[in-house]
Amino acid sequence: MTAPADWSWPELLARIDDEIARRADSPGQGTGGDAAWEEIQRRIRRYADRLFPWAPVADREDLVAGALLGLQSPGRVRRMQAVEHPAAYLVQTLRHAMTDLLRRRQREREALSHVGLLATLQQQRPVQTAAAKADALRHAFSLLDADQRELLRLRFWEDLPIADIASRLGLPYSTVAKRLFRVLQALRQRFRPS
Numbered sequence: 001m002t003a004p005a006d007w008s009w010p011e012l013l014a015r016i017d018d019e020i021a022r023r024a025d026s027p028g029q030g031t032g033g034d035a036a037w038e039e040i041q042r043r044i045r046r047y048a049d050r051l052f053p054w055a056p057v058a059d060r061e062d063l064v065a066g067a068l069l070g071l072q073s074p075g076r077v078r079r080m081q082a083v084e085h086p087a088a089y090l091v092q093t094l095r096h097a098m099t100d101l102l103r104r105r106q107r108e109r110e111a112l113s114h115v116g117l118l119a120t121l122q123q124q125r126p127v128q129t130a131a132a133k134a135d136a137l138r139h140a141f142s143l144l145d146a147d148q149r150e151l152l153r154l155r156f157w158e159d160l161p162i163a164d165i166a167s168r169l170g171l172p173y174s175t176v177a178k179r180l181f182r183v184l185q186a187l188r189q190r191f192r193p194s
Contacts, residue, residue, distance in 0.1 A: 004038065004039035009087060014081070016036050016077050017078070017081065020072065024074075040068070044063075044090065051091065052098055059101060063101075066097055067090065067094060070093070107156065108157070111157065144183065147179075151179055151180055165180075
């Protein structure tokens with residue numbers, strides 16, 4: 001019997017597919033397919049480390065976990081089996097996942113800078129720790145009512161345009177725009193240096 005590291009991609013994916021089928025047939029019972037999962041995890045981690053050496057280890061581990069979770073689906077495994085180069089498919093999946101992670105972080109930074117909190121927090125307390133900044137933000141958001149928090153969440157975390165927010169909330173565009181302006185203005189004033 002060959003060692004897991006010597007398995008070809010088609011052989012490894014067939015073993016994973018068989019393991020998923022066995023698990024579906026007898027849930028809760030060990031099926032002995034750990035070697036295949038460990039090998040695919042090792043390969044995914046190797047790709048993530050090579051593709052993103054600049055990324056924090058925790059982010060790379062999140063990518064590996066996400067890829068493994070995606071492989072729990074028989075459909076995903078079959079798609080990988082159908083492509084000519086499964087390793088390239090996996091690399092592309094990791095690249096997309098990292099792009100999503102970076103975009104999400106960028107939206108969060110933009111939301112903070114749009115509100116003006118990041119700049120004013122740095123001006124107020126230049127040596128303030130990240131934890132203190134997060135606490136100040138949490139406190140500021142706790143002072144908002146639920147509707148205001150929902151409005152900010154839809155606009156900045158879900159990145160919805162005002163028209164879509166108005167549609168989702170069943171309110172006129174102008175009402176949503178005014179409410180958003182007012183809540184941002186209130187947050188800016190809260191963090192404006194005295």
